[in-house]
Amino acid sequence: xxxxxxxxxxxxxxxxxxxxxxxDIHDIKALEKILNxxxxxxxxxxxxISVNHEIxxxxxxxxxxxxxxxxxxxxxx
Amino acid sequence: xxxxxxxSGAIQLEIVTKSIASxxxxxxxxxxxxxxxxxxxxxxxxxxxxxxxxxxxxxMADKQFQKIKDMIFNKYNDLTCMHIKHSVGQVxxxxxxxxxxxxxxxxxxxxxxxxETVNLIKDEVPIWGKELFDDNTYNWKENK
Numbered sequence: 001x002x003x004x005x006x007x008x009x010x011x012x013x014x015x016x017x018x019x020x021x022x023x024d025i026h027d028i029k030a031l032e033k034i035l036n037x038x039x040x041x042x043x044x045x046x047x048x049i050s051v052n053h054e055i056x057x058x059x060x061x062x063x064x065x066x067x068x069x070x071x072x073x074x075x076x077x
Numbered sequence: 078x079x080x081x082x083x084x085s086g087a088i089q090l091e092i093v094t095k096s097i098a099s100x101x102x103x104x105x106x107x108x109x110x111x112x113x114x115x116x117x118x119x120x121x122x123x124x125x126x127x128x129x130x131x132x133x134x135x136x137m138a139d140k141q142f143q144k145i146k147d148m149i150f151n152k153y154n155d156l157t158c159m160h161i162k163h164s165v166g167q168v169x170x171x172x173x174x175x176x177x178x179x180x181x182x183x184x185x186x187x188x189x190x191x192x193e194t195v196n197l198i199k200d201e202v203p204i205w206g207k208e209l210f211d212d213n214t215y216n217w218k219e220n221k
Contacts, residue, residue, distance in 0.1 A: 008134055009217060010205075050134075053137040069134055071203050074200065075206045076163055076198055076202050076206070077114045077175050077195065077198055077204075
């Protein structure tokens, strides 16, 4: 299974990319662990996580083709 | 830009008169409330903001705008129309980056719905802004 992870705002700079495809990650907790290892600076920032455009507050199971996004605090208006 | 809510660059002022004109045939409307968000030349660490470069998560932003619109229509039963436009890309200080236009039968709901919509946009729509300074440095904007 493949999932797509998108980075926005300042987090796109931390990851130096907008998008990464990962395979065989089955929940948000596991994904966060991998991201924090790969990009240790992420732990310094506040962000929300969305799965297929819906914010998820707790751990959630992931399935093939899910689109996960790391969303720093919104600043529209 | 392929979105009902997002526009490239600054929002042109003609949108206000055009929006009012396009509702003149809806005779049950008694009030329009308009909010225009303007880019401010804030001073941050002694550097003045010359523009904001807005970016967004478009698919989610469009869904969130629609959810806000649906929620406001459910809450305020006197509302007849609502139009929202938000900029993406560079908007200079003094230019408009957010337009909210709410129409209702009577003024109270137009005022309230307009204010609540603006607050929800700031809180719930995935949009970010890079405050650009004259010396080509920048700062990620934080809403207060």
